[in-house]
Amino acid sequence: MEIKVMKRVLDRNQDKAEQVRKLLKEQRVKMYNFISSPGAGKTTLLEKTCEYLKDKANIGIIEGDVSTDRDAQRLKMYGNPIVLINTDGGCHLDSNSIEKALSEFSLADLDMIFVENVGNLVCPSHFDLGETSKIAVVSTSEGDDKPIKYPMLFRDAEAVVLNKMDLMEHTNFNYNLFKKDLRSVNPEVPLFRVSCTKDEGLGPWLEWIEGKVKVEL
Amino acid sequence: MEIKVMKRVLDRNQDKAEQVRKLLKEQRVKMYNFISSPGAGKTTLLEKTCEYLKDKANIGIIEGDVSTDRDAQRLKMYGNPIVLINTDGGCHLDSNSIEKALSEFSLADLDMIFVENVGNLVCPSHFDLGETSKIAVVSTSEGDDKPIKYPMLFRDAEAVVLNKMDLMEHTNFNYNLFKKDLRSVNPEVPLFRVSCTKDEGLGPWLEWIEGKVKVEL
Numbered sequence: 351m352e353i354k355v356m357k358r359v360l361d362r363n364q365d366k367a368e369q370v371r372k373l374l375k376e377q378r379v380k381m382y383n384f385i386s387s388p389g390a391g392k393t394t395l396l397e398k399t400c401e402y403l404k405d406k407a408n409i410g411i412i413e414g415d416v417s418t419d420r421d422a423q424r425l426k427m428y429g430n431p432i433v434l435i436n437t438d439g440g441c442h443l444d445s446n447s448i449e450k451a452l453s454e455f456s457l458a459d460l461d462m463i464f465v466e467n468v469g470n471l472v473c474p475s476h477f478d479l480g481e482t483s484k485i486a487v488v489s490t491s492e493g494d495d496k497p498i499k500y501p502m503l504f505r506d507a508e509a510v511v512l513n514k515m516d517l518m519e520h521t522n523f524n525y526n527l528f529k530k531d532l533r534s535v536n537p538e539v540p541l542f543r544v545s546c547t548k549d550e551g552l553g554p555w556l557e558w559i560e561g562k563v564k565v566e567l
Numbered sequence: 568m569e570i571k572v573m574k575r576v577l578d579r580n581q582d583k584a585e586q587v588r589k590l591l592k593e594q595r596v597k598m599y600n601f602i603s604s605p606g607a608g609k610t611t612l613l614e615k616t617c618e619y620l621k622d623k624a625n626i627g628i629i630e631g632d633v634s635t636d637r638d639a640q641r642l643k644m645y646g647n648p649i650v651l652i653n654t655d656g657g658c659h660l661d662s663n664s665i666e667k668a669l670s671e672f673s674l675a676d677l678d679m680i681f682v683e684n685v686g687n688l689v690c691p692s693h694f695d696l697g698e699t700s701k702i703a704v705v706s707t708s709e710g711d712d713k714p715i716k717y718p719m720l721f722r723d724a725e726a727v728v729l730n731k732m733d734l735m736e737h738t739n740f741n742y743n744l745f746k747k748d749l750r751s752v753n754p755e756v757p758l759f760r761v762s763c764t765k766d767e768g769l770g771p772w773l774e775w776i777e778g779k780v781k782v783e784l
Contacts, residue, residue, distance in 0.1 A: 387604045387686070388604045388688050388717060389709025389710040390709075416689060420712060439693070440689075441689035441690045469688065469689075469717075470687055471687070472633060472657075472658035472690070473687075476656070491706065491708035491734060492604075492607075498635055499632065499634070500605060500634075502656060517734060520734055521764075547739060
């Protein structure tokens with residue numbers, strides 16, 4: 351029974367996601383769905399990215415959080431329009447809540463929307479939000495085994511950001527092993543090595559995402 | 568609809584959890600449900616704990632993993648009976664799979680079972696497995712805001728293990744803030760500060776869990 355129910359939930363989510371995707375295409379807005387474990391650094395990455403894109407593109411933010419507005423408060427100071435979705439204990443965003451959030455923006459004025467999903471490597475990977483693509487964020491302190499242990503996200507991601515490179519030397523994270531495992535689930539995905547809090551290595555990532563502003567959907 | 572469905576799933580899980588709890592009580596086996604983000608160090612904590620308890624108690628392990636047997640392979644070398652539950656993409660263990668796993672053990676020979684849940688701070692907190700209690704594992708590199716951002720787990724936990732203390736000095740983790748926030752959701756919970764990979768600070772945790780072997784259910 352539970353599998354049937356889950357399939358129905360996923361089907362309904364998928365239908366709505368296709369509507370969202372159509373709407374975004376009509377409005378020429380790209381939407382990137384940032385997914386990671388709790389504390390991998392999504393918010394800090396978005397802070398750095400919003401700061402960099404400030405005079406280059408018009409960015410909206412949809413902030414998903416289980417029960418607080420802490421991340422939304424952090425991101426607010428960059429001046430982007432921002433909509434907070436509190437999932438009230440829920441483990442992922444869905445396309446229905448995204449559709450509602452989109453109605454709060456003036457889409458004609460935006461180039462891109464960044465969605466910060468709930469901190470969770472599993473459930474957000476199953477739910478299409480109608481996004482242009484998923485960005486996987488992972489940090490060295492989580493260990494090098496994440497692409498193999500949680501392959502769904504890494505298989506689907508259009509880019510992988512490996513954060514907390516500054517901590518790597520203090521851990522037993524094996525970069526070559528990480529990269530080999532990542533390549534086994536997604537051979538071509540761009541991989542960016544950064545330290546968001548130390549503001550190191552962000553250049554290639556920022557140029558990549560800036561390049562996406564101009565891409566036609 | 569989805570909320571009703573979720574309620575039905577949770578009710579069924581709860582009924583089964585009560586059966587599991589009754590069975591464990593009859594067999595005088597305690598069961599601890601270890602929950603954390605991906606990569607917070609549950610497996611390494613269990614390795615250290617199994618090693619310490621080797622000649623002191625009979626421990627069984629139930630290993631929950633999304634798609635691999637990597638953690639089970641790591642834990643196997645300590646000689647404990649171990650059952651692997653692959654959730655095949657599922658984001659948490661449930662009481663039904665735990666009941667099946669328990670039938671693989673000779674419960675009369677065990678003092679305790681350690682359950683390593685799927686790496687996820689959200690969903691495992693919603694699903695009672697019939698455990699004696701939950702142990703929350705969190706690491707300094709995830710940031711100090713976890714108790715406030717994911718309060719469900721920290722509210723229910725019987726103990727909190729703060730791992731990767733050795734990394735704290737390299738991050739902006741504020742221990743006093745973490746402790747204050749933790750106390751606001753769970754004023755009395757024991758908090759153990761450890762570094763599992765560096766084998767530091769584990770004494771109080773190991774003594775605490777050893778003490779649980781003798782407690783009557």
